[in-house]
Amino acid sequence: MSTHSYTNYSLKSLVLYFLKLGAIGFGGPVALVGYMHRDLVEKRKWITEDDYREGLALSQLAPGPLAAQLGIYIGFVHYRLLGATLTGLAFVLPSFLMVVLLGVAYEYYQGIRWMQAVFYGVGAAVIGIIAISAYKLTKKSIGKDYYLWFIYLIAAIVTIITENENILLSIGSGLFYWLVKSSTGLKQQASTVTQAIFPVLAQSTEAGQTDVTIHTSILLFFAKAGAFVFGSGLAIVPFLYGGVVKEYGWLNEQEFMDAVAVAMITPGPVVITVGFIGYLTAGFSGATVAAFATFFPCYLFTVIPAPYFSKYGKRPGLKAFVDGITAAATGAIAGAVIVLGQRSIQDIPTVIICLGVIASLVFFKKIQEPLVILVAALLGIFLKSAG
Incomplete structure (x- = not known):
């Protein structure tokens, strides 16, 4: 990784910054990574532009929540594993505590009419927010590439049919897509792969719950979510559903939509909805x-390749x-x-x-x-x- 920057800040200062960002950072992953650039690169000059860009590129390439991974990488720049660990915890902890407290309130008040009324309006709003996010991600990620559109449409159709x-x-x-882009000579192989793989993968991969404890099931399921979900924080929503x-x-279904809504009204990463789900x-x-199972894979996917990323991370393959x-995640x-x-839009x-x-x-x-929520x-x- 780059060593362009200088340590004109303490680890304590960096951890306190990420605690604050985790507590008041609204706006989703794009806004959060923008705040990091504004505060740490432009204003305080703790991190150089080169280090920031390398961290952002790695965060976009690896599975997991974008903003949390960039925070982990920034902690790694000067303070290595200790810095990565403490900044990651500081960034996630405030919103985790908030969603757990909301989970307590939700369980206590769920049967009360005003709480049901709140989520009646919020559930419909969340669909509008996800729709706009899906549109923006589609525009940004898919472009005019026919192969990416093919992947996108297949993933969207499979998600609608299997609800998974x-x-x-x-x-x-x-x-x-790697075969398609590798060389024109491999496009025929890619076509063969398409014919062989997509019909098989279009089937649902539901495994069913075995005789393991509920905590083991939670650990395994959310670890899979953290390790394999690419793209925006919202990419985890269809997988979790x-x-x-x-x-x-x-x-x-109503509780799940309420869980997504809770993630929208709290600061920090959208993925923190897993804490609310785990509590319920x-x-x-x-x-x-x-929360541990979801964020630990993205921590590993950040700190393990970080020292080598500037050398190997830009390879076209x-x-x-x-x-x-990413195209498949966006389609999902x-x-x-x-x-x-279909669940939240119930009436006029x-x-x-x-x-x-959507209009606003x-x-x-x-x-x-x-504010919309x-x-x-x-x-x-x-x-x-x-x-």
């Missing part, structure tokens, strides 16, 4: 296991593989809009809330998502009380 995100389909997509609701039945499934210990997986998000929308008022959210995010670029919650309470 297929990990093998994502990996197959990466291999397929397939496992948490369809396969294991830990949450019902098995209490505080379940929340802790779910690796980029093509990741582009293929688009499919999830349809799957989850929820249709109006969803369309209103399109026409008012700087509007913050937590708050307005939707108030609308939900008003509509339910009026009804």
Whole structure:
């Protein structure tokens, strides 16, 4: 990795910065990595532009939540494993504690009418937010590449039909696109791979719960989520839905949508919804296991390649593989809009809330998502009380 920068800051200062960012950093992964650049590169000059760019590139290539991985990498730049570990924990801890507290409140008040009214409005708003995110990611990740569009559409269709995100389909997509980009002579091989792999991978890979403890099941499932989900933090949503609701039945569909909504209204990474899900499934210990299992793979995917990334990270084959997986993940998000929308868009008022959210995010670029969620919650309470 680069050694262009200088240590004009202490590890304590860096950890305190990430605690603060984790506690007040709204806006999703793109906003969070923007704050890091503004604060650490431009203002404080703790990290050089070269180190920041290498960290961002590695975070985009590796599976897992983008902003958390960049934070881990920044901690690694001068303070190696200790820095990476402490900055990662500091960044995730505030939002983890918030979602656990919200989980406590949710379990306590779930049967109360005003809480149901809040999530009536919020659920519809979340669909609008995910729809806009899917559109932006599609525009950014797919472009005009016909092969990527093919992967994207297959992934979207499979997600809609199976109501599950297929990990093998994502990996197959990466291999397929790598073959396509390797050389024109390999395109015929890629076509053969397509014919052989995609029909098989389009089948659901549900395994069913075995006779292991609930905590072991949580550990294994969320570790798989952290290790194989590429793209935006929202890319984990269709994968989680397939496992948490369809396969294991830990949450019902309404509880799952509420879990996604909780991630939207709290600062820090969207992926922290796993803490809320873990809490509803098995209490505080379940929340802790779910969060650890999700974030530990991305920690490893950051610190292990970090020393070598500046030398090997820009190889075209690796980029093509990741582009293929990202296209599949983006298609899965688009499919999830349809799957989850069928549950949350229940009537005319929820249709109006969803369309209103989409319009506000399109026409008012700087509007913050937590504000949108708050307005939707108030609308939900008003509509339910009026009804």
